[in-house]
Amino acid sequence: MFIELKNAVKRYGKGETEVYALDHAKLSLEQGKICVILGPSGSGKSTLLNMLGGLDTLDEGELTVAGRKVAGLSQDKRTRYRKEDVGFVFQFYNLIPDLTVEENIEVVADISQQPLSMDEVLKALDIEKYRHRFPKELSGGQQQRVAIARAMIKNPKLLLCDELTGALDTRSSRQVLKFVEKMNRQFGTTILIITHNEAIADMADQVIRLRDGQVVESRNNEQKTAAENLAL
Numbered sequence: 641m642f643i644e645l646k647n648a649v650k651r652y653g654k655g656e657t658e659v660y661a662l663d664h665a666k667l668s669l670e671q672g673k674i675c676v677i678l679g680p681s682g683s684g685k686s687t688l689l690n691m692l693g694g695l696d697t698l699d700e701g702e703l704t705v706a707g708r709k710v711a712g713l714s715q716d717k718r719t720r721y722r723k724e725d726v727g728f729v730f731q732f733y734n735l736i737p738d739l740t741v742e743e744n745i746e747v748v749a750d751i752s753q754q755p756l757s758m759d760e761v762l763k764a765l766d767i768e769k770y771r772h773r774f775p776k777e778l779s780g781g782q783q784q785r786v787a788i789a790r791a792m793i794k795n796p797k798l799l800l801c802d803e804l805t806g807a808l809d810t811r812s813s814r815q816v817l818k819f820v821e822k823m824n825r826q827f828g829t830t831i832l833i834i835t836h837n838e839a840i841a842d843m844a845d846q847v848i849r850l851r852d853g854q855v856v857e858s859r860n861n862e863q864k865t866a867a868e869n870l871a872l
């Protein structure tokens with residue numbers, strides 16, 4: 641398995657205010673698949689994604705990604721894992737306002753071991769024509785495509801998307817998801833998408849449902865729906 645998470649526990653707070661953000665959660669995912677993670681607000685989705693991406697550490701449990709034990713890595717090694725192997729896309733694009741599209745992506749390319757080429761990534765996300773624009777000169781959907789390009793230029797093994805369509809209208813959501821799907825096809829990237837929009841699950845190979853920090857459902861889709869045909 642490409643991702644293997646077992647008995648994952650993450651607690652926040654102490655004593656009476658203690659919360660199990662992850663309560664013995666488990667997950668396994670094959671390489672090159674798209675996995676959609678569903679669950680209500682507060683069910684532990686972001687915590688799960690942050691653990692998978694090495695942004696934070698588990699209190700208990702095991703995590704292996706691409707044969708590498710991620711749980712228990714020293715801080716230095718965990719940072720390296722995150723930098724080299726993981727691309728993140730968040731709800732609010734987090735682009736640097738004073739940099740152009742190209743410069744925003746370049747920042748990540750500069751610290752990557754084996755980046756894809758700028759032209760290839762701009763082309764793949766169909767944002768070549770915006771390369772010299774600033775984020776505020778783009779729509780939300782266009783900015784999110786730049787954020788995906790920035791995550792993809794390092795050619796990550798894992799692309800982690802947390803509510804990436806949460807701030808977008810239906811049309812832009814569908815388009816952004818179409819590009820996510822394309823990244824999976826074109827670069828073979830394993831992709832996890834967090835959402836509370838049930839309809840997005842139809843584009844996944846695997847669907848995981850979280851409740852109260854536990855994985856209460858894990859299933860494979862026999863047939864996937866192309867992102868552009870999702871009933872969003």
Ligand SMILES: Nc1ncnc2c1ncn2[C@@H]1O[C@H](COP(=O)(O)OP(=O)(O)O)[C@@H](O)[C@H]1O
Pocket residue numbers: 652653659660661679680681682683684685686687688
């Ligand atoms: N840094 C934190 N400090 C304290 N509690 C947190 C923190 N992060 C998450 N939690 C709590 O853990 C639970 C899961 O949160 P989260 O993973 O953000 O859920 P989701 O992304 O599904 O909305 C919630 O009860 C939340 O309040």
Ligand SMILES: [Mg+2]
Pocket residue numbers: 685686687
């Ligand atoms: Mg969240």
